[in-house]
């Protein structure tokens with residue numbers, strides 16, 4: 538009690554008042570700081586939105602792989618323990634590393650050497666997709682995957698999807714479920730770009746579709762994973778596959794001699810991966826052991842070229858996203874002969890895929906093509922039946 542008047546008269550000199558005073562000052566400073574931060578946050582909001590959109594629209598270079606990555610990838614081929622697919626490695630053609638340099642083109646500037654990624658068991662930040670604006674968000678395991686098929690148009694689909702602000706994707710093919718599975722889910726997650734609430738994380742690795750072990754592994758990650766398969770006429774796909782190989786190794790045997798086991802009897806060599814990948818019904822059967830059909834979307838590789846907005850509409854619906862990617866995002870580039878994006882990432886320039894996409898195929902004798910069509914027909918029919926969709930390859 539005695540101290541009270543003294544405290545009043547002596548003001549700040551008393552310990553009690555000094556504490557009150559400093560609390561008041563601290564409170565004032567605190568609220569000032571909060572207001573300042575709030576103001577800054579509000580002022581930066583449009584900037585964040587713009588940068589988020591810019592990041593979403595930013596196209597990945599079609600070229601992203603290093604020679605090392607590519608070599609490893611090709612060497613790994615499509616072989617798996619049960620010999621489900623033998624891969625491009627082929628005693629006759631020696632085709633195992635054929636696509637290696639091609640992927641270099643896709644690699645520019647994004648990926649470290651595969652050795653660094655795998656040996657270090659830590660992904661370089663460069664492997665992940667575009668950076669989240671202001672480093673926001675968390676890395677999440679993908680909720681949707683483009684699992685195939687090789688040469689189906691998977692790169693085009695992924696690049697087009699990246700335009701959507703609610704999709705964040707890894708530019709590179711992580712090959713987690715087929716080649717890097719031993720690295721573990723945390724390794725995989727670390728490859729992913731940061732996502733904000735409501736954004737979908739994606740990646741594409743076309744070899745997943747034909748690798749026996751992959752469906753079980755994806756299901757073990759999450760049974761809810763949405764799966765997208767871009768399918769293309771298996772005959773054209775095989776020729777496209779061969780064309781890619783030929784571009785790297787011009788001295789490989791002819792398409793025709795690789796196609797037939799016995800030229801006289803016309804027996805098709807189904808052990809050649811270029812042929813085997815196109816037996817879609819067989820591969821799908823394996824997926825259906827782990828995923829219901831409703832969880833798999835089949836995109837027509839042909840329609841992705843003739844009507845990209847239409848196919849993208851279906852994909853956005855499937856992913857539960859607003860249809861943001863529409864006709865207005867595409868134009869047909871006469872020189873390229875393919876649809877391209879009107880705006881490249883982060884700029885107003887148009888963007889077409891690189892020169893390894895949309896190559897001129899070698900002429901294949903009509904008789905060989907006819908034989909192949911006959912070979913695939915029953916498998917195609919089965920596939921149409923399974924998917925309840927006629928892709929029109931046999932019309």
Ligand SMILES: Nc1ncnc2c1ncn2[C@@H]1O[C@H](COP(=O)(O)OS(=O)(=O)O)[C@@H](OP(=O)(O)O)[C@H]1O
Pocket residue numbers: 686687688689690691692693743776777778780838841842875876877889890893894895896
């Ligand atoms: N918009 C656009 N631009 C260029 N190319 C396009 C496009 N849409 C689909 N395609 C077709 O994509 C084929 C390559 O398929 P992928 O990207 O799945 O190939 S890969 O498996 O990743 O190597 C590629 O095959 P080829 O024509 O044989 O080169 C193209 O036909």
